[in-house]
Amino acid sequence: MFKNQQPTYYHDYLKLNALLNAQSPKSKEQGNEAHEEMLFIIVHQAYELWFKQILHDLKFIKNNFSQEQVLDEELSECTLKLERIHKIQGLLLSQIDVLETMTPMDFLEFRDLLIPASGFQSVQFREIEIGLGINEGQRPDMKQYNFMGRLNDKDQANLKKVMTQDSLFKLVEKWLERTPFLNNDEFDFWTSYKLSIEKMLEKDKKIIEENETLDSAQKEAQLANLAITGKTFEALLNEEIHNKSIEEGKKRLSHKATQAALFILLYRHEPIFNQPFRLLNGLMTLDSNFTTWRHRHAQLAKRMLGTKIGTGGSSGHKYLKATADRNKIFEDFNNLSTFLIPKSALPMLPKELKKKLSFHFSGY
Ligand code: HEM
Known part of the structure; x- marks a missing residue:
């Protein structure tokens, strides 16, 4: 035991007095308690506790990425x-199954007492979205669904402060832009990658042209598709086109960071890129888990409400479906899969560079 430390008592340590007395069903206050309202409150409270843990872990990640250099052990x-957040997201998803043991008619017993409160006002949920780097402009119809207007002054001020801080997206982008090994005297990744792509497209063209099972119309159609693929690659390889896509809101990740991310994804088998690859992969999983939750929550809303509007006043399922389709943060990383090429077609790395990218014991 630590010096001068009183014996810790389970109930006090976990502040169970406060926690277990924090459920006040509105229907009970009205003198006609709806049995299911307790479940509704507890599920929402459990969500908020897990949001708190997600924010705690996100803060840790962002603090590390705010430094000029992210050391291997920190990465x-x-x-x-x-990866822990992914597990929590699994819990968040399965809590919907628990909530769905409440039937839509049970919900109607107390639903109107909630108006105008809604998950729409979950400040922690917004902190997660903003802290990760949601693009405010991509939210569905901001005028109609402006969540800020539904919050009190204190919560608005808190979120506005979060908006002024670098998001995880921004921090990861800056970290990628600092990636070493992209080009030096012995190797220029971009030039070598471009050559590999040109060779790959040329080879595909030849295969179509020499394919005797295709008639001329089929060949023409396939060559037209190949030309589209060529244009997609050009949009990546040409910095000007890439920057124009950013201006038009079609892409977010800077050209330099995109090059680095692609380099890491393509050469993830090189020992030094193992951790960066796991991190990028982890961000994509995080994003896709949130999208899955959003779709599942939209389905829940449809099952509970049909086409009724939400207690927060939105169009309900329609609005939630739009958020699931649009509110993605690390989508640019997912889109890089278009530009992956087989390991066998990768530009060979010079021997010296390969050595630098490997872990080697240099002896004491
Ligand atoms: C009976 C169960 C539920 C129903 C019918 C429901 C319905 C809705 C609806 C219709 C909205 C859109 C805003 C509005 O008009 O109110 C909404 C938003 C939201 N709900 Fe739920 N919800 C339920 C449970 C939950 C739970 C358990 C959570 C967990 C915290 C949650 C979190 C959210 C969040 C974060 C939003 C904002 C989404 C965004 O704007 O992107 N909801 N919900």
Whole structure:
């Protein structure tokens, strides 16, 4: 035991007095308690507790990425935290199954007492979205669904402060832009990658042209498709086109960070890129888990409300479906899969560079 430390008592340590007395069903206050309202409150409270843990872990990751250099051991710790968030997201998803044991008619017993409160006002949920780097402009119809207007002054001020801080997206982008090994005297990744792509497209063209099972119309159609693929690659390889896509809101990740991310994804088998790859992969999983939750929550809303509007006043399922389709943060990383090429077609790395990218014991 630590010096001068009183014996810790389970109930006090976990502040169970406060926690277990924090459920006040509105229907009970009205003198006609709806049995299911307790479940509704507890599920929402459990969500908020897990949101708190997600924010705690996100803070750890962001603090590390705010430094000028992210050390290997810190990167590994950040990846572990990210992987924990994935597990929490699994819990968040399965809590919907528990909530769905309440039937839509049970919900109607107390639903109107909630108006105008709604998950729409979950400040922690917004902190997660903003802290990760949601693009405010991509939210569905901001004028109609402006969540800020539904919050009190204190919560608005808190979120506005979060908006002024670098998001995880921004921090990861800056970290990627600092990636070493992209080009030096012995190797220029971009030039070598471009050559590999040109060779790959040329080879595909030849295969179509020499394919005797295709008639001329089929060949023409396939060559037209190949030309579209060529244009997609050009949009990546040409910095000007890439920057124009950013201006038009079609992409977010800077050209330099995109090059680095692609380099890491393509050469993830090189030991030094193992951790960066796990991190990027982890961010994509995080994003896709949130999208899955959003779709599942939209389905829940449809099952509970049909086409009724939400207690927060939105169009309900329609609005929630739009958020699931649009509110993605690390989508640019997912889109890089278009530009992956087989390992066998990758530009060979010079021997010296390969050595630098490997872990080697140099002896004491
Ligand atoms: C009976 C169960 C539920 C129903 C019918 C429901 C319905 C809705 C609806 C219709 C909205 C849109 C805003 C509005 O008009 O109110 C909404 C938003 C939201 N709900 Fe739920 N919800 C339920 C449970 C939950 C739970 C358990 C959570 C967990 C915290 C949650 C979190 C949210 C969040 C974060 C939003 C804002 C989404 C965004 O704007 O992107 N909801 N919900």
